[in-house]
Amino acid sequence: LLETSPGVAEVTFVEKEPAERHTIVSWEQKNSCILPEDLKNFYLMTDGFQMTWSVKTDDTPMPLGSMVINSISQLCRLGGSSMYALPNAPTLADLEDDTDEEGNGDKPEKPHFDSRSLIFELDPCNGNGKVCLVYKHAEPVVSPDTEIWFLDRALYWHFLTKTFTAYYRLLITHLGLPQWQYAFTSYGVSPQAKQWFNMYKPITINTALLSEETDSFVNKLDPNKVFKSKNKTPVLKKKPPSQPAGSQKSHTSMTSAKTSSLAGNSSRK
Numbered sequence: 001l002l003e004t005s006p007g008v009a010e011v012t013f014v015e016k017e018p019a020e021r022h023t024i025v026s027w028e029q030k031n032s033c034i035l036p037e038d039l040k041n042f043y044l045m046t047d048g049f050q051m052t053w054s055v056k057t058d059d060t061p062m063p064l065g066s067m068v069i070n071s072i073s074q075l076c077r078l079g080g081s082s083m084y085a086l087p088n089a090p091t092l093a094d095l096e097d098d099t100d101e102e103g104n105g106d107k108p109e110k111p112h113f114d115s116r117s118l119i120f121e122l123d124p125c126n127g128n129g130k131v132c133l134v135y136k137h138a139e140p141v142v143s144p145d146t147e148i149w150f151l152d153r154a155l156y157w158h159f160l161t162k163t164f165t166a167y168y169r170l171l172i173t174h175l176g177l178p179q180w181q182y183a184f185t186s187y188g189v190s191p192q193a194k195q196w197f198n199m200y201k202p203i204t205i206n207t208a209l210l211s212e213e214t215d216s217f218v219n220k221l222d223p224n225k226v227f228k229s230k231n232k233t234p235v236l237k238k239k240p241p242s243q244p245a246g247s248q249k250s251h252t253s254m255t256s257a258k259t260s261s262l263a264g265n266s267s268r269k
Helices: 021-031 037-045 164-173 180-184 191-199 245-268
Strands: 008-013 049-057 060-069 118-123 130-135 146-151 157-161
Touching: 021 037, 037 164, 060 164, 118 164, 146 164, 157 164, 157 180, 180 191
Parallel strands: none
Antiparallel strands: 008 049, 049 060, 060 118, 118 130, 130 146, 146 157
16 A cells, blocks of 8 residues: 555565564563563564655655554563662652542543553654553552553653554554654644645544644634724824914024124124
């Protein structure tokens, strides 16, 4: 599909060997949790996934799409304590706020940065955020139930899917377009990313997402209010009043007196 799309060039797929079973077991022992069955089967087929593609602009390929699933060795815990961290250095757990709204109704409970959750990075998203495998209940025993969440650059959580298989389908069907994960947030994709969505429409994209939201781009200034003072009846500028005859005479007499005094001075000299 990508190779037949207009302007697409350099579609690259990195083939990876299956992960060794003992590698998966050692990862589970190290992190004291069990991988979900679908993700474990994925790693037994291929140790991660990487596919990129570019578009030609002025005959020069520009990297655009990126689909990544970290290998088992790069499935690192997010916010884990580091032996190189300074003693008083702030951590992600310091961002934890007990006043955050917990899951109610259709909204699932958000992951926690502290010890209540285990969070592992599946996809770095080219720096636009992180897609994470989340064990939401780690105390007192790690629950095998996992979910896939998106952590944006502002460190807010957004729910994606309940299973890795469902997320993998989303990754493929969105073609790895830039910032596609933001389509599942309340603020949506950026205007620049929306242009790429319009050009290479993902298979499952909601057409309402691509419609131009005129209300958000049109300046809503009301000229009748902004220029309210301008709409008042204009006050005609009055011409400076002509000087009365008396003032003209006084001005003339003062001028003549001044002239005569100057003449007297010159005569004296």
